[in-house]
Amino acid sequence: MAATSTTANAPSALTFPREIFAALQPRQYLLAHLSPASKSQTSVRPNGRKPTEFRKLSVNTDSLTHCNGSAVVRMGNTAVVCGVRGEILLARDVPNPPTISTNDEDNDRDELARLGLLVPNVELSTGSNPSHIPGQAPSGLAQSLASRLLQLLSTTGLVASKDLRIWYQPIIEQEPEVGSEPEIIAYWTLYLDILYISLDGAALDAAWLAMLAALRSVKLPKAWWDPDMEAIICSDSIADAKALSLRGLPIPAGFAVFDETPEGVEDTTQEKGWILADPDQFEEEHCREHISVVVDMSGDAANSIRAIDKRGGSFVDVEKMRTIVDLTQQRWKECKDVLDAQST
The missing domain is CATH 3.30.230.70 (GHMP Kinase, N-terminal domain)
Structure with missing residues (x-):
């Protein structure tokens, strides 16, 4: 009697669809995208954007x-x-x-x-x-x-x-x-x-x-x-x-911060985190730190900040806030071009 091969009956590797992975382990799902296994790969959010990329x-x-x-x-x-x-x-x-x-x-x-x-x-x-x-x-x-x-x-x-x-x-x-x-x-x-x-x-x-x-x-x-x-x-x-004779062109930009700190643990090391520009709802729900900056570059660029609102978290320090302001100023130029195109 011929021997039965056990290879054919071996269970396949256990895998989950992306939607199930995102629902069961949302933070691990985000981390898997932002921190790829290979150093040659760049961080890409689940929505396909780079961390500092805004939506069109x-x-x-x-x-x-x-x-x-x-x-x-x-x-x-x-x-x-x-x-x-x-x-x-x-x-x-x-x-x-x-x-x-x-x-x-x-x-x-x-x-x-x-x-x-x-x-x-x-x-x-x-x-x-x-x-x-x-x-x-x-x-x-x-x-x-x-x-x-x-x-x-x-x-x-x-x-x-x-x-x-x-x-x-x-x-x-x-x-x-x-x-x-x-x-x-x-x-x-x-x-x-x-x-x-x-x-x-x-x-x-x-x-x-x-x-x-x-x-x-x-x-x-x-x-x-x-x-x-x-x-x-x-x-x-x-x-x-x-x-209306509006005063200036103030434009806001929102950011969320995702860090590797486990849920329920206070982040004191500030070792690694990602600043996510223009977060979607999934990212907003699973990030503990949110920043909103309003700038108006239509006048003095050195005094362009009109408002800053920061909620939760401890990852963003002064240097990272400067980066966020720079990104907001870039976003202001993009938005101005789109708004001006509608005015002509």
């Missing part, structure tokens, strides 16, 4: 018909649409309105905050993210993003309140009334409605870029006070519409 940005402005300004922004699998609506707020409806002179154009952040003239609203659409279930109340993420966007609008001073004021000068027989001073009769209130079509990380960056592009496309109609009708009248002529 695409912007399309004036996408919505019934808005004063709008934009759609896409960064990889993150897509956001922003629409800007202008509504009129009568000064007489404001308790104790601030006293503003015609020459007061710069010191206006308190005016914007007191009157609430900028109102960001964030919403995640059904299907934008696996964690977003239809019928739920506004998520904590949406409320947090709206608060951060409003804070960033105030910090950067992007919108000038002089663009939102509607003045009234009493007229007698087509001449200004003697002894009368122009007064603010009303304000434009800008509602910034931001909708995530798809969310795969970099939520703040995408929302801000969509809002920035939409504000750059805003056209507010010419408005004046009619004393006979006792109402604000707006011109239907597009030629009379006015764009």
